[in-house]
Amino acid sequence: MTSYLELSKITKTYGNFTALDNVSLSVEKGEFVTFLGPSGSGKTTTLMIIAGFEKASGGAVQVGGRSITELAPHERNIGIVFQNYALFPHKTAVENVYFPLQMRGVGRDQGLRQAEDMLSLVGLKGFGHRHPKELSGGQQQRVALARALVFEPSLLLLDEPLGALDKNLREQMQIEIKRIQRSLGVTTIFVTHDQSEAMSMSDRIVVFEKGRIEQCAAPLDIYHRPQTSFVAAFIGESNLIPATIGSAAGKTAENPTLGAFDYAASDNVLSDGQAVTLLIRPEHIKLSRNPIEGRQNIRMTVETIVNYGDNALVIGRAGDIPMRVRVLGADVVIIREGQECCISWTPESVFVITK
């Protein structure tokens, strides 16, 4: 039984440059999947191959059990929202939304009615007669979304659609897109380089790096159980400590400067002496002026304190290893820059990464 959307072994090369290297992915019907990665990681190229604007050098794309690899973009029935919205400037909002229906032979009266209904769904009732340049960025975004959804596409692709909006509007649109996506149950691929966007909206996140999929998992799994140090460093803030496994049976790892630590579990089978990276999230580290009893305490020299109001980021050094600690705003008063303090964590906070 294959999934709704199947990418199998997609490869894309430009001359000697490999933009995509054997990308395979399965997406279930109705899922909201985010492609996350730095620019040039291959996420947009993958999206363009699904849409049909780029031709893969190898591999196949299937939607609903049918191969669309050889179909032209206009034969694929896929809705796309571009970063700059790409609304047709010579058409009004409602005519923009009517366009895909017009292309499918829906009569003008019925088509415009359907387009108006779709505009209402995205919260733009009564704005149909305006031209794109008479609409704000957020409203244009909604028109683009309505236009990509009105013809009931088999897939919805969103190419960094929130990039051009300011922060408040972006958060509002995140919620809005999620709401509309759920109510229509449309399978959605969302491309972004913004990890908080990916975290808050997705059923699953696919992390791209250098034309490969680094990891594909639910947001919290990506955050708490990253499979590679790239994912650990890219998603959220992280302390990555190089170490070797002291005893796989006793669950200890050693760093030359910091000494030996206990860890609770790992997703991988580990062997004694194996070189690994330990991930400890800044918010899992406890900062105190004096050593806490019953815990393994490490001395850290505080270099910088960045205050965010409700919380603060304490940046310092333990030996030669840079450390970041996230503390609640109220707790930050106990230390000053330049002072020495203690940091500690529990074995459960230590995640062992083998790649």
Add this chain to the structure above:
Amino acid sequence: MNTFMRWAGILVVIFIAAPLVIVVPMSFSSANSLQFPPPGYWFGYYRAYFTNPDWLIPTWNSVIIATATTILTMVLVVPATFALVRHKFRGKSAADVMMLMPLAVPHIVMAVGYYSYFGDLGLVHSHLGVILAHTCLSVPIAFLVLSANLKGFDRNLERAAQSLGASPTRTFIHITLPILRPGLIISALFAFVQSFDETVVAIFISGRDAATLPRKMFDSIRQEADPVIAVISTLLFLLVMVGIAAPYFASALRSRAPKPSRPPAGAH
């Protein structure tokens, strides 16, 4: 500084507009040759222009030649511009230079060239000869205007149209063409004006049968200094003013009219 700039601006306008101050009154002059200030005023030369076939035939020739030149130019330039702006191919930069070549070569050189070359082909003194020569001169101008427009065209609009179910042909008809329309119109207008206004090549190859209006005016001013020239200049000036002002009036009228809101009948 600001006042200096303003006065400089006013002087420039006066300098540029000065010929009009002379030409327009001369067109109403009663003198039997070009003379300023006119000794008296009448409409006789306007009547002369609109009744004399010596003037009307060249006017008609100019309109036919400029129209045909515009059509031929656009037929050549539109596909060429799309190819040169959007595609990479061998010899593209050479083709780019070829397109602009006629702009670099002095008209007089082109004219001499056409005179001997078209002479061999039997195209001198024919409409077709002038149309071909003018097209050659209009192509680079139309190409420059259109390629600037096309370079600024957001290709995501075409991608969006295709993702929404429009085939490449329908994308071109419904999206590309309407959005490029202003650029196409301006480009065609430049081609038309170029041909209508061109004198040097016309003098060399248009002969008596295909004589264009500028050529006829040139002949006339050399031989008899007929004040009808002032009439034609005034009419052309008026035509240009109307052409420039029309879009402003159109948009002013449109913005004064109530905005047409057209929710489909019985939408909600």
